[in-house]
Amino acid sequence: MIDYIEKTEEIRAFTQAHVKKSRYEHSVRVAETCARMCRQYGLDWRKGYLAGIGHDMCKDFSSEELFELAARDGNEISDFEKKKPALLHGRAAAVMLKEHFKVYDPEILEAVANHTSGIIGMCDLTKCLFLADKIEPGRPQSTEEYRANLFAMSLDEMLYSVLEENYEYLIKHNVEIQPGTREMINYYAQQKSEK
Template identity: 30%
Template sequence: MNSLFNEFMLNVSMTGDIETDFYHFLLVNGHQKTAEHCLKVGRKAEQLAKIYGVDPYKAKIAGYLHDVSAIFPNSKRIVVAKALGLDILKEEEIFPMIIHQKISGVMAAEIFDIHDKEIISAIACHTTLKSNASKIDKVLFVADKIEWDQDGCPPYINQIEHSLKESIDAASYAYIKYLFDNKHNLKVVHPFLESAYKELKEQFKE
């Protein structure tokens, strides 16, 4: 395990049960709200996985671990990403919040011993999605947007829920289309997001 994580493990005892361990890890490190959000996303991802032909256990674990990097504030995320040897895009340097998805992917492997490539992939693109995304990538992406971590009701929830009746691809596109229809609100347009948008827009020609 990278020494960067040592200070966050001082009061953490791992049991081997991911649900117990991720929740306790975030709680001990002062992130109860994130722990509750991850719990909801994991359960929603499991539910969606059963509908759309994805391994429910993998989807649930991806949901539980997708935001464990919340332990690092935005101001430290680029430094952390560099220390972990991650590729850093200029959009991530401008808006470091986005790189938390990649950091969470590393933490899932190094702290929680998750090495399944599908789970890591889903975690590492859960904010932006990406082109050629797998079904589990899209399941986590949509679950995270449904169980968002802000107050109130997501402004795009009706579009997603309506689109889910069609497919997980349609639901993914509904959210990304919402973002691009309101592009003026975006701090940056991440290349992963843009490539996913172009691919899905082509798929759902209007």
């Protein structure tokens, strides 16, 4: 059983010491947003806060450190990730949580490892962290009205809405999109329509 107060404080202190100030402040906002979402959707808010405060703990690590840590999670590093090592920061953070902080909760590890681009079949905690990272109050589009509209939705409706919005933003700004993203959006569109 995790002592959430002690463990969260250890992770918070590590994150604050290893990322720039603006990223730490983002992490606090993500943790608060994720905890709020967990409360709203019937999940353990302490897991959401812990995942949020640690999700970017490795974001400012070197490419070499990210490769070395991510390689220990047992999953292949894709060609896309090799081209863009910064994408590995979630996987690296999940390895750090497990190895350094002794966090073994599979939902927390899944959420942190996949918070950047999401995955097909993600658990509800992963959905909450993915969304919190995209809609926390420091994001330019995230006005009170914007968040109120999203929080009026079911978790899956919110996920689909933000996935589509994020995809359109990447297309509009000519950002190379991770393979499988469109398939994932289609998967969640199907899930939403079946509920």
